[in-house]
Amino acid sequence: MSDCLFCSIIAGSTPAHVVLETPEVVGFLDVRPVFKGHTLLVPREHVATLVELPDELMVPLFGAARSLAAAVRTALDAQGSFVAVNNVVSQSVPHLHIHVVPRTKGDGLRGFFWPRTKYADDAEAAEYAGKLRAALG
Template sequence: MADCLFCSIIAGSTPAHLVYESPEVLGFLDIRPVFKGHTLLVPREHIATMVELPDELTVPLFGAARAVAAAVRTAYGAQGSFVAVNNVVSQSVPHLHVHVVPRTKGDGLRGFFWPRTKYADDDEAASYAEKLRTTLAG
């Protein structure tokens, strides 16, 4: 879809810090992370919401979410993760995306209030992406 930010990232016309790639799914760092390492996983096919996700993409997308949720523990020393999907409401980009947010007890995240942070610079974001890619590659 021409005006979709995530489709533009998938096409390679908008830069992103990629952390996961498969034929069906792409994963990249959120530019406004809740915590550093916050990853978005998207189907390569433009699908607006989870309700529209075809059965054949459910396992690739949520399998990627499971892999990234495990990897953030090793890559960032997180104790766990928060995995979420917004469906229309609070969905800032109308392309289905799964959030995987590294978590540590006492990190300050409460309920559904998602405070956002920033990477110091592009090099710091690239470093977080590299740590996760390396962990996922095993």
Template structure:
């Protein structure tokens, strides 16, 4: 869709710090992260909600989400992650996206209030590189 920001990222016409891309999926850093290293995973195909995700993408979507969860731990030193998908309500961009938010004990995240932070100049690219390196060392064939 021409007016979808995530479709623009998938097409390469909208700037983003991509940490993973394959034939079906793209993962990139959230512009307004809950915590630094907050990743969004989207299908290349424009679908709005999880129930619209084609059956053939369900396993790759979840497998890539698992890899991203491991990457925020291995690459960023997080103790775990928060994973979420909004369907329509609270979905700021109407293109299916799964959030992987790095978590540490005592980080202050409570309930469903998602405070946002900002990256300093050049910091977002450094986080993206750390996640790409962690993903490179966690190949799907290893699982």
């Protein structure tokens, strides 16, 4: 879709710090991360919501989420991760995306009122993306 931000990232028209690419899925850093390393996973095919996800994309998308949840622990010394999908409500971009957020006990995340952070600069964002790419192999 020409007016979809995530489709534009997938097409390479909009820059993003990509951490994972498969024939079916792309993962890139969230520009407003809950914590540094917060990644969004999206199907390459424009699918608006989880309900519309074709069966043949279920395993590639959620398999990538599983791999990335492991990678944030390895790459970022996180104790775990928070994996979530907003479906219509709070879905700021109408293209299905899975949030994979690194977590550490005592990180301050409580409920669904999340503080947001920023990367110091583009170089720091690139460093986080590189760590995640390396952990994904």
